Amino acid sequence: MALLALVPLGFVVVYTAVIGIDEAWALLVRPRIGELLGNTVRLTLGAITLATVVGTGAAWLVERSDLPARRMWHVLLAAPLAVPAFVNSFGWVSLTPKVEGYAGALLIVTLSYYPLVYLPVAALLRGLDPALEESAQSLGLGTWSTFFRVVLPQLRPALLGGALLVGIHLLAEFGALQMLRFPTFTTAIYDQYRSSFNGPAANMIASVLVLCCLLLLMAELRLRGHHRYSRLGSGAARPATRRRLGRATTPAVAALVGLTVLALGVPLGSLARWLLVGSSTAFPLGSLAGAAATSIGLATAAAVVTTVLAVPVAWLAVRHRGPVSTTLERSTYFGNALPGIVVALALVTVSIRYVQPVYQTTALLLAAYAIMFLPRAVVSVRAALTQAPPLFDEVAHSLGSYPLTTLRRVTLPIIAPGLGAGAALVFLAVVTELTATLLLAPIGTATLATEFWSNTSDIAYGAAAPYAALMVLISAPATFLLSRQVRRTVEA
Amino acid sequence: MTALSLQGVTKTYGATRVLEGIDLEVPARSITTVLGPSGCGKTTLLRIVAGFTDPDAGTVSFGDDIVVGNGRAVPPQRRGVGYVPQEGALFPHLDVAANISFGLPRRQRRASGRIGELLALVGLDSSLRGRYPHELSGGQQQRVALARALAPSPAVVLLDEPFSSLDAGLRETTARAVISALRAAEATAVLVTHDQSEGLSLSDQVAVMRDGRLVQTDDPAVLYRSPVDVGVATFVGGAVLLPATLHGGSARCALGDLAVSTGAGTDGPVQVLVRPEQLQPLPADGRSAGAGVAARVVEVSFYGHDAAVHLDLVPDGPRVVARVVGGDAPSPGDDVIVTTHGAVAVFPAANGVSR
Numbered sequence: 001m002a003l004l005a006l007v008p009l010g011f012v013v014v015y016t017a018v019i020g021i022d023e024a025w026a027l028l029v030r031p032r033i034g035e036l037l038g039n040t041v042r043l044t045l046g047a048i049t050l051a052t053v054v055g056t057g058a059a060w061l062v063e064r065s066d067l068p069a070r071r072m073w074h075v076l077l078a079a080p081l082a083v084p085a086f087v088n089s090f091g092w093v094s095l096t097p098k099v100e101g102y103a104g105a106l107l108i109v110t111l112s113y114y115p116l117v118y119l120p121v122a123a124l125l126r127g128l129d130p131a132l133e134e135s136a137q138s139l140g141l142g143t144w145s146t147f148f149r150v151v152l153p154q155l156r157p158a159l160l161g162g163a164l165l166v167g168i169h170l171l172a173e174f175g176a177l178q179m180l181r182f183p184t185f186t187t188a189i190y191d192q193y194r195s196s197f198n199g200p201a202a203n204m205i206a207s208v209l210v211l212c213c214l215l216l217l218m219a220e221l222r223l224r225g226h227h228r229y230s231r232l233g234s235g236a237a238r239p240a241t242r243r244r245l246g247r248a249t250t251p252a253v254a255a256l257v258g259l260t261v262l263a264l265g266v267p268l269g270s271l272a273r274w275l276l277v278g279s280s281t282a283f284p285l286g287s288l289a290g291a292a293a294t295s296i297g298l299a300t301a302a303a304v305v306t307t308v309l310a311v312p313v314a315w316l317a318v319r320h321r322g323p324v325s326t327t328l329e330r331s332t333y334f335g336n337a338l339p340g341i342v343v344a345l346a347l348v349t350v351s352i353r354y355v356q357p358v359y360q361t362t363a364l365l366l367a368a369y370a371i372m373f374l375p376r377a378v379v380s381v382r383a384a385l386t387q388a389p390p391l392f393d394e395v396a397h398s399l400g401s402y403p404l405t406t407l408r409r410v411t412l413p414i415i416a417p418g419l420g421a422g423a424a425l426v427f428l429a430v431v432t433e434l435t436a437t438l439l440l441a442p443i444g445t446a447t448l449a450t451e452f453w454s455n456t457s458d459i460a461y462g463a464a465a466p467y468a469a470l471m472v473l474i475s476a477p478a479t480f481l482l483s484r485q486v487r488r489t490v491e492a
Numbered sequence: 493m494t495a496l497s498l499q500g501v502t503k504t505y506g507a508t509r510v511l512e513g514i515d516l517e518v519p520a521r522s523i524t525t526v527l528g529p530s531g532c533g534k535t536t537l538l539r540i541v542a543g544f545t546d547p548d549a550g551t552v553s554f555g556d557d558i559v560v561g562n563g564r565a566v567p568p569q570r571r572g573v574g575y576v577p578q579e580g581a582l583f584p585h586l587d588v589a590a591n592i593s594f595g596l597p598r599r600q601r602r603a604s605g606r607i608g609e610l611l612a613l614v615g616l617d618s619s620l621r622g623r624y625p626h627e628l629s630g631g632q633q634q635r636v637a638l639a640r641a642l643a644p645s646p647a648v649v650l651l652d653e654p655f656s657s658l659d660a661g662l663r664e665t666t667a668r669a670v671i672s673a674l675r676a677a678e679a680t681a682v683l684v685t686h687d688q689s690e691g692l693s694l695s696d697q698v699a700v701m702r703d704g705r706l707v708q709t710d711d712p713a714v715l716y717r718s719p720v721d722v723g724v725a726t727f728v729g730g731a732v733l734l735p736a737t738l739h740g741g742s743a744r745c746a747l748g749d750l751a752v753s754t755g756a757g758t759d760g761p762v763q764v765l766v767r768p769e770q771l772q773p774l775p776a777d778g779r780s781a782g783a784g785v786a787a788r789v790v791e792v793s794f795y796g797h798d799a800a801v802h803l804d805l806v807p808d809g810p811r812v813v814a815r816v817v818g819g820d821a822p823s824p825g826d827d828v829i830v831t832t833h834g835a836v837a838v839f840p841a842a843n844g845v846s847r
Binding site: 394 | 542543544567568569570571572573574575577579581583584585586594595640641643644646650
């Protein structure tokens with residue numbers, strides 16, 4: 001699997017080597033590259049920071065305070081995942097062109113991607129032993145210092161995993177930024193590919209992008225350290241007592257309302273408006289149903305395949321930490337950091353050259369999805385695995401249960417919420433995946449995302465709207481399932 | 493009959509020798525405590541018996557069957573050991589009944605009778621069967637963990653510091669419930685602890701471990717009365733160690749001439765071990781004059797059932813501790829006469845050691 005994940009990376013490296021260092025250098029040292037680098041870096045860092053703050057704050061409010069209507073908020077806060085970033089920017093940009101440029105792009109990608117931090121942090125907060133916080137309070141720490149000195153360090157696996165995911169998404173984001181006319185490496189690669197099918201310039205930009213991803217991985221590696229996050233101490237954890245908000249309730253609710261309006265209200269409202277009043281709005285039932293069925297089928301298959309592949313990777317990373325397993329785990333991240341279009345073209349090139357029969361098959365498309373979305377599944381499965389320490393296995397072994405049985409009876413039930421979360425994340429990602437699908441889908445395979453894109457490219461906003469609405473509708477149950485599964489962990 | 497026997501078990505982690513040639517025989521249906529300070533290797537020993545770790549050398553046998561050694565290692569699943577870890581480690585996704593029946597064959601898991609029996613055995617009400625681990629107290633969790641370990645009728649039950657995470661009150665009742673459950677189940681058990689009172693009070697046999705070696709294995713009374721060396725003596729209970737001169741079966745020290753319990757040895761300088769409860773401070777009102785030595789009370793620690801009286805022997809003798817029944821304690825500043833009851837154990841002289 002790691003090898004498969006490295007195919008696109010290898011493709012980029014080999015390609016650079018083939019065109020030669022001199023030409024590569026000439027392609028890289030251009031003012032255009034500097035501008036793209038600046039754009040990409042400030043957008044990525046800005047969005048990681050904002051998404052981390054928003055996601056963690058919201059998770060704390062929902063899991064650790066006496067906020068009213070917490071279940072509803074949990075669903076609403078996870079819901080933006082069901083609205084693809086390019087649909088979100090479609091919603092905004094079709095209302096006002098003012099969102100074009102850096103500030104608008106930062107706002108929209110943050111609103112689209114903060115749930116990637118919110119969900120794992122909320123899940124971990126829920127599983128966190130409240131005794132830690134209580135000890136801190138007894139040591140004289142206030143609410144804030146308890147959060148920063150005790151809770152935050154415990155949240156590191158979820159927080160870093162989520163932030164890394166946000167960064168990786170931004171490095172690969174294409175549709176939303178293209179629509180907002182904010183050029184980054186990814187949109188530049190797409191434009192290059194469109195003008196010259198397999199141009200060296202695009203591949204060189206891709207190499208810089210790979211480098212950025214590598215830096216993210218290094219940063220995470222340094223920050224994560226060698227801690228173990230399994231719970232120590234006697235027995236199972238009690239559910240946490242919630243912090244009373246008191247007079248802070250109103251501002252807290254107002255903040256969440258504002259967040260929800262911006263992240264959900266604007267895109268959905270705009271979509272509804274286009275459905276109702278759009279001049280080009282049409283409802284071709286046959287093609288809508290066909291595209292929906294294709295999207296669901298592909299997403300389900302990809303979710304199963306990817307989650308199954310994520311289990312051994314996460315297992316090695318948590319249980320057998322060492323240079324090999326860490327390298328293995330991180331190598332899988334490369335696929336996600338490469339734009340979908342680079343993954344797709346790498347697979348196209350490699351399959352045409354070496355494994356001709358798989359070219360233009362669904363299997364190749366699923367492979368691309370697995371490469372791209374494995375990190376999502378790994379992050380969830382990995383966080384869940386830290387809740388199932390090796391001690392449980394030993395006890396099960398002493399009770400006569402062999403490794404496979406132990407996996408079925410102990411480990412899987414404990415990590416099931418994490419597996420479900422991982423699968424749902426992959427499902428969501430595939431339903432809304434655009435670029436790789438455009439390139440790799442077998443001829444005649446039309447998904448909701450590709451139909452939406454071809455209509456918006458022609459500025460047929462009304463015609464595009466039904467596909468976007470269906471995409472959101474299909475994503476919604478998976479998002480709901482996701483927020484439920486995160487909730488369920490201790491409630492049994 | 494010996495249910496569990498270890499011979500020459502050795503384990504090294506990197507450059508650290510964790511276990512060095514451990515020999516231990518555990519009689520069937522008895523409870524053996526491995527007693528030692530933290531980091532002495534006792535948990536590693538337990539993990540080797542359970543099969544979670546393999547020794548570098550030596551054999552472990554259950555009855556007549558070698559489970560590890562001579563180039564073979566039976567996996568933990570087929571050893572039939574019950575394992576109760578320090579944290580209990582109840583499966584958080586299963587209720588009490590499902591936790592207890594975890595190790596039973598599939599057909600027996602549904603039978604509620606067995607679960608009720610096991611809950612009763614560990615002294616828990618059967619209404620707890622539907623609870624989840626986080627709804628139980630620490631003591632209840634440990635009892636359920638024991639019931640789970642006992643359910644498949646294991647050859648040996650291993651308990652790793654099972655009570656150390658419980659608070660004092662819970663600790664004693666839980667320990668008593670666990671021991672009586674083990675006795676009722678006629679189980680062979682090995683318990684690991686760093687708490688000497690737990691070791692002495694709960695078990696038929698105590699093996700004292702130090703730096704990866706077993707230094708003494710005996711029944712609790714013998715261990716307490718005749719420890720093999722000063723280290724064991726001070727580890728298993730309060731001890732007053734005094735330099736003395738051995739002469740013709742009696743030891744002369746600051747407390748006077750004391751009778752010696754063990755086969756004495758050669759005359760000359762030695763040190764004697766006096767347990768605090770062997771010392772009795774009496775009011776210095778003349779009645780006891782001549783039978784003991786004079787001392788002044790420095791400090792009294794009152795525990796309710798008894799009290800520790802810290803004494804300075806007069807005029808400038810060493811400080812000793814006497815343990816007396818709670819109501820009989822003198823007050824600080826009192827002058828007393830200290831008498832010594834029973835024979836004392838003798839060890840080779842150390843260089844001025846007095847603890």
